[in-house]
Amino acid sequence: MNPAYQPYHPKWHRKRMPIFWWLGQLPYVKFITRELTSLAVGYAVLLLLAEVWAVARGAAAHARFLGFLAAPPVLAFHIFVCAALVFHSVTWLNLAPKALVLRLGGRRLPDWMVVAGHYFLWLVASLVVVWYLHGGF
Amino acid sequence: MRRSREPFFWALFSSGGMLAALVLPALAIYLWVARPLGWVQAPTSAEMAARMAPLLVRLVLFVLIALGLFHWAHRFRYTLYDGLQLSHLYGLIATICYGGATVLTVVAAWTLWRFP
């Protein structure tokens, strides 16, 4: 018998959410990993800014920056950052049709078409970026 | 009932996320993996300066950096609320995230405006 129980005054049970709820199930782990890629995005744009700043300060500063990029632990970390950025892109583009409902001639475009369109855009944007960095146009 | 200001930040978050998704992987792999490993011919410092100099390019870089920062700010804010259950620190976290993003955006604007 529960001595704290008052007849006809039931006590409802509320379970507290544990702090590491997101480790409990695979879909939640995938969700938190996906959300943490925002750190990779923030880091990437700041590294870009750092290179702009180094180039602005002259060849010596830029050479130091390139030396920093080539250091093995930094390089290893950046490979991890690149993987995180790709994960961000893949998860983001795969979810595009959920938010974007496009209609052509009254019929709704199927999801795979919206996703394919986004991946094509990703390919084109990547080619433009690489071409520009490589010296084209 | 007063409507939330979230749509402002959500617009920055979603456009930043889309831009980052389309442009950052190629940029990152080229500049920070392929170039240090010697897979591509590294442009000289003068060549890099020439690439970054045009106003249009600097504008694109600014938009990329600003939206990327605000994408991080909005998303990380919610990751802290939900992942670490810190929603009682609502104001503090919002200030740190959006405030940090704003400060760094101003730094980016200043750096790119005064380039080289």
Added chain:
Amino acid sequence: MPQTTETISLEVLRYRPEESAEPEWQTYEIPLRRDWMVLDGLNHVKDTLDGSLSYRWACRMGVCGSCGMMVNGRPTLTCATYLAALPPGPVRVEPLSGFPVIRDLVVDLRDFLDKLRSVKPWLVRDEEKPLADGEYLQTPEQLAEYKPYSMCINCLLCYSACPIYALEPDFIGPAAIALAQRYNLDSRDQGAAERLDVLSQHQGIWACTFVGECSAVCPKGVDPAGAIQRYKVGATAQWWRSLLLPWGKR
């Protein structure tokens, strides 16, 4: 010839506040029949083993939304889950997570019902057409716009799967937003602006971070996650439009 019946263990999280302040597990051995759902197992327990077990069920065919429970940690309709299809070993049955437990497997749904009412889940018209004008006509395309969202049976598996609902008690939740969209996208409805006032609060759509588990567990394919994301895009566009063009219709 004696026939050995296969049995399976049902581990049920009981909660009887008059017995104990905390929930306790209780195990029942029930026959494993090929055609039995988890609900049939629970009915067997209540009929023959332990009449004190409390749980909700009604149609037993997946249209009423009453029998939602956690089975092996995942929110499902117990009338739609075969015992034989579950992994071997004891089957854990718990009340739907995210809701206060009244007793055993029965949870309190009033929070959801209040939130549902707040989004006005009915056709809102500025002016009703007189009866003599006939019915409101709708093309198949107009019906297809909102049809998936009308499939919701209020089973609340999505609320159980949503971590945000568990973390933020004020969050309006997936089903309420999907049902709001069901009416917003209905060509006969004129109430989108009224619903926007409720949904554009912080605990409306903006608390959602697109985990997506709501759509993964929905037994009727309603896709509340998609409904919420579409609404975010629409609400954001409308917010910017009203900011940049304030003279336009609100």
